Amino acid sequence: MTFLNALLAFGATAFAVPLIIHLLNRSKYLTIDWGAMEFLDSSVKVNSRRIQWKQLLLLLVRCFIPILLALAMARPLIQTWKDASGTTPMSLAIVLDDSLSMQSIDEQAGRLGEQRNRLQQAIVQIQEILEGLPAGSDASIILAGKPVEIWAEHQPSQLAARLVGLNDRAESAGRLDLAEGTQAAAAWLEKSSNPRRHLLLISDFQASEWKSPQQDLARDVAKQLSSRTVPIAWSFLNASSRTQESEKSNLSIVSFESVPSQVVPQGKLTLSVMLQNDSQQAVQVPVVLMEGLKELERQSVSIAADSSTTVRFGWTSTKAQDTVLKVFADWNDASPQDHSMTKVVRVREPAKILIIDGDRKKEAMQSESDFVRLALTPFSLLRGEPGDLFTTSLVDAGGWNEAMLKEYQGVIACNLADLNPDQRKWLRGFVDQGGGLLICLGDKVQVDRVNAWEPIAEGGLRIGSLGARAPWEGSIKPTANAAFEFSKASLDSLGSARFVARNTLKLDEDQGVAPITTLAYDDGLPFLVSVALGSGRCFWMTSGCDDDDSNLPALPVFLPLVQRMMTTALRWPVGWEETELGENWVEIFSQAKKLSLQVPGQTAKEFQADPASLVSLGSSRLEGIGQAVADQERFYHGFTTTAADRKQELSRDLMAIEELETLAKSSSASMHQDAKHWLEQEKTNSSGKELWTWFWLGLLAMFLAEMFLQQSLSPRSSGARIPTVMEQATGSTKRGAA
Incomplete structure (x- = not known):
């Protein structure tokens, strides 16, 4: 036997209260013999034993009252009790997988000619289960596609009404989150009122999703459910007919990306669409690009069996506004929901960048600022065309002030010898308010003065100690925790970078901030470091931006590198990224x-x-x-959803029935193919009996007994009357005369 509210059972210790009161109230009588006592002795002996038994019985009744009250409120449960009728109410938490894979058409579901996807088939099964629950049962539904959503209506009829809307839903959630879903279900069941508690997981059980870590998690969930005060049973219900998916033709769009990710009016985008053919034969597929309801371009693509290909579309923005682009494959198979993807392209005006050059030269392409401007505005400088993400303004080391910073989103300081205290204060405030700052070192930098700047912890810009510029030969490479990612082409180009001089930088480790090293030299010293300050970000580059220190500015990677630094550093207008x-x-x-x-x-x-x-x-x-x-x-x-999660959801392979049964057995769960089988099994497994009704009845009997005993001990209500002293004396005289 166990208790649904085990803590309340400790209230039974309150039985000691009436016992203690009884002991404390016992009077200490002083016996004094006097003449009339001999006439009272016979009456006292007759009544004392009867009164003592009643008082003892009353004390026991009063001790039983708090015990029965505590046990009744603790709700005792006999778990081994079997209910053959199956009418014991239960609390049911249904964990429903509503991820992308559940949108696949299940050809064996529905009537002849009717097509249902796996989610719709699961809804039919849930509705049948809710209708078949015993009277007094309550239920909840946990939509377990990431992120998890809980429907805690309790009444099965209310849940059935909400399922109607879910049946018509075209969108899908993220991948199945088994940990969060089962945790939410268990938390809801802990608060339920019924002693019979069950967790039902409904999914299509994708093979790619139920790998070893997920199976280990299922076994851990089983241990947690069984270890609770009131154990929670759980089971699996298969939402798929388990046909041979690999024999069917299936085409899906895996990704839809734009390069570059940001665009300005008259800017040009390359839209890359990756398609996957999971069938065993080659297919010819029309792929369509649309803007709103307007078809922009159509391409016919040939995809070999069990392979993928990439289709590219060109698109030019017209004005600063949000544009919805959609790409879809004009194809017919069992999973039409994965034939299209939609992307919002946010077209905004270019970001304004202020370039401060500490060693500006008259000759073209001789100053650091020349290389930086070319990287930021290649279309306008080389072609005279619009489309650059940035506009630039160039000033000398002393040609700027605090008021000017309000007009810009980013600042690049190239080869500055020093910054005075006011300038450092201005730039720190600029970054804190969301601006981006890039500090590029060079041969004009006065190391001693820079090392005297205020550290970040004190409201400054210094992130470490600089070493003097010195010759050094080597290359750079990305680190594991880079602030942004590099494309394959950029990585190949980065491998060709060669340095002849640099400044060393030893990062401060006790400033309460965590600088991120994106690129490092061969010997491990940082080349490109960033740190978040307020709403913005500051980058430090430990070499110059011209070709005096390295060949990096002449490589193809320099343009995307500088642009990625600035788009990462400055607070770009929100909404650029999905x-x-x-x-x-x-x-x-x-x-x-x-x-x-x-x-x-x-x-x-x-x-x-x-x-x-x-x-x-x-x-x-x-x-x-x-x-x-x-x-x-x-x-x-x-x-x-993330690209990795979408790719996993598009996998066609499902766990075999034998694998499912093995998983269920190892997870201490039962396996079911439909709602009818689950209901029949639960009816035979119905167990658990609450005894709280009997304790309440016992408590009522104790109250009645206490009232009766209390009344019987009251002198006014007692039928027996103690004789007076004169009556006792008269009785004795009469007995003596006789």
Whole structure:
């Protein structure tokens, strides 16, 4: 036997209270013999024994009252009790996989000619289970696609009503999060009122998703569920018909990327679409690019059996606005949901960069600033065309002030000998407020003065101790914790970089910040280091930006390297990047706006946005496009899963029935193919009996007994009357005369 509210059982110790009160209230009588005592002795002897037994019985009743009350509130449960009728109410938590793989069509589900995907088939099974639960049962549904969502309506009828909306849902959540899903289900079951508790996991059980770590997690979950005060049983229900997927033709779009990731008006994008053919034969597929409802381009692509290919589209932005681009493969198979992907391209005005040159030369391409400007604005300088992500302004070391910084989003300091205290203060405030700063060293830098700058911990810019510029031959390479990623072409080009001089930098380790080394020299010393300061970021480069220190400025990697440094350093206008599922969509509005907001999977709502501040517009657990409308202006934002998660969800292989049964057995779970089988099995396994009703009845009997005994001991209600002294004396005289 166990208790559903075990802590309340300790209240039984309150039985000692009436016992202690009884002992404390016992009077200490002093016996004094006097003449009339001999007439009272006979009456006292007759009544004392009867009164003592009643008082003892009353004491026992009063001790039993707190014991029965505590046990009744603790809800005792006999777990070995078998209910053959299957009518014992239960608490059921259904963990439902609503990831992308559950959108695949299950051809064996539904009526003849009717197609259902795995999620719809799972919903049918859930509705049948909810209808078949015993009276008094409660239930919840945990949507376990990452991030997890809990439906805790309790009443099965309410859950069934919500499932109708889920049945028509076209969007999908992230990959199955077994850990969070089962943890949320167990937490809900802990608070449930029924002693019979069950966790049901419904999934298609993808082979790629249920690898060894996931199977080990399932076994850990089983141990945690069985170790609870009231053990929680669990089982698996297969949502797929388990047909031979590998024999079917399936095509999917794995990724949809834009290069570069940011664009300005009249800027050009290359849209790369990766397609995967999982069938055993080559296919010819039309691939279409659309802007809104307008078809922009169509290409016919040939993909070999069991292989992938990449299709590229060109797109040119027209004006600064959000644009929704969609690519889809015009193909027909069992998984139409993976034939398309949508991306929001945010077109914004170029970011303004101030370049401060400490060694400006008249000759072309002789100053550090010349190489930096070329890397930031290649279209305008080389072709005279728009499309650059940045616009630049160039000043000498003393040609700028604090007021000028308000017009720029980023600052690059090239080969400056020193910065005076005011300039250092201005730049630190600029970075704290969201600006980006790149400090490039060179032959003009006065190391002793730079080492005297205020450290970061004291509101300065110095991140370590500089060594004097000295000859050094070698190359650089990315580190494991780089601030940004490099493409394969950039890595190949970076391997050709050769240095002849540098400054060494020893990072301070006790400033309470964590500098990130993105590139390092062969000997491990940092070449490119960044640190987050306030809302912005500061980069330090320990060599010059011209060709005096290395051949890096002449390599193809220099242009993307400088642009990635600045896009990472400055607080680029928010909304450039898509948001992962579960993360917030953030915007900045120049003026106060009343928005009509629509996020995937949620109802539209009105939202008031404050001006000139970061505004969180909410998050989504479903892939899709969010939309905010203010007057005639529209803002779009993409919510998407990670590329790795999407690739895993597109895998066609499912666990075999034998593998599922082995997994269920090792996880102490039962395996079911449909709702009917689960209901029948649960009816035979119905167990557990609460005894709290009997304890409440016993408590009521104790209260009645206590009232009866209390009344019987009351002198006013007692039928027996103690004789007076005169009656005793008269009785004795009469007996003597007789």
